[in-house]
Amino acid sequence: MNLDLTGKTALVCGASQGLGLASATEIALLGANVIAVSRNKEKLQRTIESFDTSRGQQHHFLALDLSNTEEVKQAVSGLLQTINTIHILVNNAGGPPPGPMIDTNAAEIEKAFRTHVISSQIMAQLIVPGMKAAGFGRIVNIVSTSVKQPINGLGISNLVRAAVANWAKTLANEIAGFGITVNNVLPGSTNTQRLDSVLSKQATEQHINKEDFIRKTAAAIPAGRMGEPSEFGAAVAFLCSPAASYINGINLPVDGGKTGCL
Known part of the structure; x- marks a missing residue:
């Protein structure tokens, strides 16, 4: 089984903690260079120092607020001036505030769409051309089991996670012919x-x-x-690997079997 990501570069969002950190850690263990993204520069610096470098990997970070779409566009565009190809994009952002949908402020919904949907679209538009040129690309979106079964009390999250999943499925159908896969991983x-x-x-x-x-x-x-974060990160890393080249457009729950539907 070919799990080798040596020579590949991965941009992992929300990589300074939680599921993003676990995913970035596992991707680095497969040999990839990791660019860790989150808002906290100091935390990012400590984070990349923890990644595996046994295969000569070089890790970097990008301090970025995903809710600021203009900042996302400028920062990623600038990054691509120095790093020609990003082979792997892991879209991940902190969950919106919990609460019932009926009590949700519209401004919070707009912010969540910018953070989770619009920023993912901007990054994909900037990064996919390089993936096409390389003949290899992986886009993995960390969403939620609410894509399959909405979770009570997480109104905004249910809404935007479903939007990301449908965005991803549409994109998967459009770019699979270039050796690029797009998948969603659903943490329980x-x-x-x-x-x-x-x-x-x-x-x-x-x-x-x-x-x-x-x-x-x-x-x-x-x-x-x-579940443990490392178990989730291993699933993300596998979908980024050459071994997962024919897995495309799926929603993969990593939830210990909790989701009640197929």
């Missing part, structure tokens, strides 16, 4: 700061002890536990 309950925040809020709203609520949540997963 995984031990991250984001999940801890969501579960804490839900436990408070239901007047349940947080630890008891977490145990109850884990018990509802067929695997009987929460």
Whole structure:
């Protein structure tokens, strides 16, 4: 099985923590050069120092706010002046604030669309020409199992994750002939700061002890536990590899079997 990404360059968004960090770490372990993206420059500097360099990889970072689409366009355009080809794009951004859809402010929806949908479109338009020239490209979007089964209390997230998934499927059909695949990976309950925040809020709203609520949540997963970020990152890295060249346009849940539909 060819999992070798030596000589490839990956741009990984939201790479300073959580699922983005786990994905970037696993992609680097397969030999790729990683450009880590997030808003915090100091955290990014520490992050890239943790990536594997055993195959001569050279890692860089780009401090960027994905909700600022003009900043995204300028920063990625500038990056491509020095790095000719980005072979792998991992789209990932922090989840929108939780809450019921009926109580959601329209401005928050607009911000979420800029962050998750518009910025992904801008980066793809800039990066895909290089992928086409190289005859190799991987776009992986970190979304949510809400793509298949909306999650109560995550109104904005349900909306924008579905938009990203449909954007990705459309793009997958358009560019597969150039050796480029586009796939979505759907995390279930995984031990991250984001999940801890969501579960804490839900436990408070239901007047349940947080630890008891977490145990109850884990018990509802067929695997009987929460996932680890590294398990999710391994799935993302595999989809980026040459071995996954004929996997295109899919939604892959990494959720211990929790999602109730096919």
